[in-house]
Amino acid sequence: MDTTEGNPPQHSRLRLDHHLRRMTGRNQHEHHRAATPLELLYDLTLVVAFGVAGSQMAHALAEGHIWVGVAGFIFTMFAAVWAWVNFTWFASAYDTDDWFMRLAVMMQMAGVMVLALGVPDLFHGLEAGTFHNQVMVGGYVVMRLALVALWLRAALSDPPRRKVCLGYAVSIALAQVGWVVLALCSSSLPFGVLLVLAILILCLEFVIPYLVETRFGGTPWHPHHIAERYGLLAIIALGEGIIGTVSALEALISKEGWSGEAVSVLTAGLMLTMGCWWVYFNTPFGNLLAYQRRRAYLFGYSHLLVYMSIAAIGAGLHVAAYYVQGTAHIGITGMVFSVALPTGIFISTVYLLGPLLSGVRFQRYHLLLMLVSFLVLLAGVLLAAIGAGLSWSLGVIMLAPWVTVIAFEAFSHQNVEQMLLQESELASKSSPDAAIKASIG
Numbered sequence: 001m002d003t004t005e006g007n008p009p010q011h012s013r014l015r016l017d018h019h020l021r022r023m024t025g026r027n028q029h030e031h032h033r034a035a036t037p038l039e040l041l042y043d044l045t046l047v048v049a050f051g052v053a054g055s056q057m058a059h060a061l062a063e064g065h066i067w068v069g070v071a072g073f074i075f076t077m078f079a080a081v082w083a084w085v086n087f088t089w090f091a092s093a094y095d096t097d098d099w100f101m102r103l104a105v106m107m108q109m110a111g112v113m114v115l116a117l118g119v120p121d122l123f124h125g126l127e128a129g130t131f132h133n134q135v136m137v138g139g140y141v142v143m144r145l146a147l148v149a150l151w152l153r154a155a156l157s158d159p160p161r162r163k164v165c166l167g168y169a170v171s172i173a174l175a176q177v178g179w180v181v182l183a184l185c186s187s188s189l190p191f192g193v194l195l196v197l198a199i200l201i202l203c204l205e206f207v208i209p210y211l212v213e214t215r216f217g218g219t220p221w222h223p224h225h226i227a228e229r230y231g232l233l234a235i236i237a238l239g240e241g242i243i244g245t246v247s248a249l250e251a252l253i254s255k256e257g258w259s260g261e262a263v264s265v266l267t268a269g270l271m272l273t274m275g276c277w278w279v280y281f282n283t284p285f286g287n288l289l290a291y292q293r294r295r296a297y298l299f300g301y302s303h304l305l306v307y308m309s310i311a312a313i314g315a316g317l318h319v320a321a322y323y324v325q326g327t328a329h330i331g332i333t334g335m336v337f338s339v340a341l342p343t344g345i346f347i348s349t350v351y352l353l354g355p356l357l358s359g360v361r362f363q364r365y366h367l368l369l370m371l372v373s374f375l376v377l378l379a380g381v382l383l384a385a386i387g388a389g390l391s392w393s394l395g396v397i398m399l400a401p402w403v404t405v406i407a408f409e410a411f412s413h414q415n416v417e418q419m420l421l422q423e424s425e426l427a428s429k430s431s432p433d434a435a436i437k438a439s440i441g
Helices: 037-062 066-093 099-117 119-127 134-157 159-184 191-216 223-256 260-280 285-291 293-325 332-358 364-385 390-397 400-430 432-438
Strands: none
Touching: 037 066, 037 099, 037 119, 037 223, 037 293, 066 099, 066 119, 066 134, 066 191, 066 223, 066 293, 099 119, 099 134, 119 134, 134 159, 159 191, 191 293, 223 260, 223 285, 223 293, 260 293, 260 332, 260 390, 260 400, 285 293, 285 332, 293 332, 293 390, 332 364, 332 390, 332 400, 364 390, 364 400
């Protein structure tokens, strides 16, 4: 992820065929670069993965199997999101939209669906104290091998970046060997050993992009395209909040019919989802990435936590459905906490992203707003603990993201504007042309 220029488009005329084309790297300052229909189609498969992970986690939490639900959810979300993240950065640099690219994406979509089918086995295995991850690993490896093929093709087409492309292909392939060996040994090794091996392979997956990019050079990814792609996946994750709200409403309406409590739950779910959406899109990530390309690792890695927390909010709302149905083995306090905790993680992660990407010191008023948001979340949990009821507790929880929304619209947007102005001035001093191009959305 360096600041090198990408190659300009090789053809000025419009091409409608999808014959093989050279992967020479796209222009990282391309005007109006947007997500392609192919990328959006790929994103739809993530809906399935998020939905299955959220529902399995909700079921485990409702049964009181807290660590099973949390561990299985983290493992599943990492597998789905990490493969998507790696492909997104590749496609931002080498999107040719020929038949090979399309078939490779279709292969990755198949991998996501296989991975999703293996999620229930993983959760059941964790309950029994073992890893039943063979199907999930199979789906994940299919996704990653498709990306290996794309990196190898880019290595052949782009000699100046051949080392970085080959570095990705070889290191990703080695990591997949580790996952396959782990899956094959899952029935013969103790659970503790399997857990340690899984963590080691996860660490390898994490360090691959950093080691390859810093050792062999970067790729011409587009900052505004990356920001848009990440934002679109955030919206998909937020869809889990809508699904969780509908599940809770269905349970409540089937039990009591339409009532004031049903309206309160509907309002709380929608307000919480909308508030989180507003908080996330307050930050102009595209501009920050354009000015601070070398901080892209922070952006890419931290979004794993963003997506997990957003999807976990939806899972928490799904737990509310089990509670209303009377099938949950946890009380209302635990149910409300399952919504409050991921909401707090999401808010704090987004707050930290801006200063980390820009290099601007964390402001005191940010800390104050975070503290107020946490107090609101705590108040919702305490209301549940003293028996205030579901609608009152969720009604308070939903206000947490709106603390940030109101503050941003009232005054803190000026601080963000000032931060962007400072970044632009610094970029202008180092490279006037780059500063102009960096502001292009």
